[in-house]
Amino acid sequence: MVIQETKETPAILYIDLHLIHEVTTPQAFQSLRDKGLSVRDPKKVLATMDHSTPTLPVNSIADLDIVAEKGPADQIRDMIKNCEDFGIELHGFGSDKRGIVHVIGPELGATQPGKTIVCGDSHTSTHGAFGALAFGIGTTEVGHVLASQCLLQRKPKTFAVNMSGALKSGVSAKDIILKIIQEVGVDGGVGHIIEYRGQTAGLLSLEERMTICNMSIEAGARAGMFAPDDKTFDYLIDKPMSPKGLDWDEAIQRWSRLVTDENAEFDKEVTIDVDRLSPMVTYGTNPGMAMQIDDVVPASNGDLGHKQSLNYMQIEADKPIIGKEIDVVFIGSCTNSRISDLHDAAEILKGRKVSNGVRALVVPGSQAVKKEAESLGLDKIFESAGAEWRESGCSMCLGMNGDTVGNGQLAVSTSNRNFEGRQGKGARTILASPKTAAASAIAGSVDDPRKYS
Amino acid sequence: MTQGNIVNDMEKIIEFSSKTVVLSVNDIDTDQIIPARFLTVTTKDGLGDGLFADWRFDEDGNKVEQFPLNQDKSDGCTILISGSNFGCGSSREHAPWALVDYGFKAILSTSFADIFRNNALKNGLLPLTVSEEFHAMLTENEGIEVTVSLEKMMIHASNGMKEAFDLEPFSRYCLMNGIDQLGFIMNHEEQINAFENKGQ
């Protein structure tokens, strides 16, 4: 913290790591040019291309015009030029470090406990899995951070999500966070930062914690966090950007102290019983419209828009959701595209086939995840099942790069938003875990993954 | 650090009046405000064309007549009344840019998503939180003339109803004086240097 907040002025918060990508930065770089400013510390900027980037191979920039439409292609060229002009290293095409911002930060060890991390993307909350303070900002603020390495902030309120019990077979971290959002509502966390705690927290892997923190924003919270522990340190120990040697020992000491006091009081609290959790799916047009997969679709959730939402989804109230026919399965996004997610899906798809008429797209979160999956033969499992295997990127999560769900089509997607048209104009989205997505791909309709466990 | 020219060239906002247009839907997300396919731009220009695109236009690109923004009564309105949790979802600043480009100066709702609110304030768009009662009055009286005064921190409706609103003093000061917030940060360069030297 450079300057504390006062009644009149916000705090000036120093930013340790700034993640940038092609979609929310062009206007920020332009504002720097207009004001004659430089980037204060290019080494604290981690730049990649993911949002509008094609998931078909691009070996040279000339390829770009073949696989991408003009808008995204121009945006990508703009990103390359901006990074060159301002001295920022870009993990672009050809880099084995390229990938979705929220996947590569942790993978490279750039994400570390106690860091302040921002990005022009709301799912920056993902990095809170490491005990970092990480949140999304707008493009004007991207400009502020580029120019000054600082951000104006007010102190948020605190929110504890207490979790008890262990995940049962066939149930995933994605189901925990969908349950939490269903409980607290899509605006339940507004103005707050969530700490996920309790017995379950220690049992979850870092990748599972990332899935949960990722969707904190879907409960309206700006950030989510887990206290760093031995699992955090084990994850980070051999990563390229992690501290080395004596610095590592010193870092562990420092990081170990980053836990909330025993008797800390929170502005808000909820409790989730993970033991009793079933796989969850969404049935409506926001992530809070979630249900247990083996339930019937609720006739109301108390919200005025409920009926309209079901109309858009063409999903009927009081009927089971299992068996609802689908057109597309998308396995990917910063929520669920890491190696453990691909494992979960591959385990179910192995030796089985994607149902006729269903398009299944598997998009690894980064080039490193892609390489690891290929070394384990997961790509072969997906391809033999009839799924498409792509280069890394955001892909169908927001449908900017040409990978979209068709108008009126229904998708089971491991991404994080089921808003109207999020995955393409007129697209309908059911959010679920990679296990549920894989089971549904085989059935050709929404299906319960527990039958495979 | 290059100090450059931090120009305070934002429009100063003191007070304005307009008829209102109502979109009484809760949880309007930024994907509805401006769908992702409009984000492949490198400037802020013309984003108003994509505002609520999937609600304003049908599949063939024709205007959807029932949609409030397509009705004559909304012509020239600069104040939008919306349902709660307006602007949830992504951090895209394209959402406030699109609203501003379309001509809006204020959104009145019972609550806003954090990032949207923050982004709006940096673009001279006022996200004003009003009480349930005042909101209900506005929704029932679509088209009513409303005056927003940043100076008095008040919203006056032409039927005599009024309500005070809250806005953090710093944002208000910047908006009323057309100040770019980056200037405030850059004025603390010494402290930033000192912070970097001690901790990093």
Ligand code: SF4
């Ligand atoms: S995968 Fe989806 S949610 Fe994640 S950063 Fe990309 S667009 Fe955003």
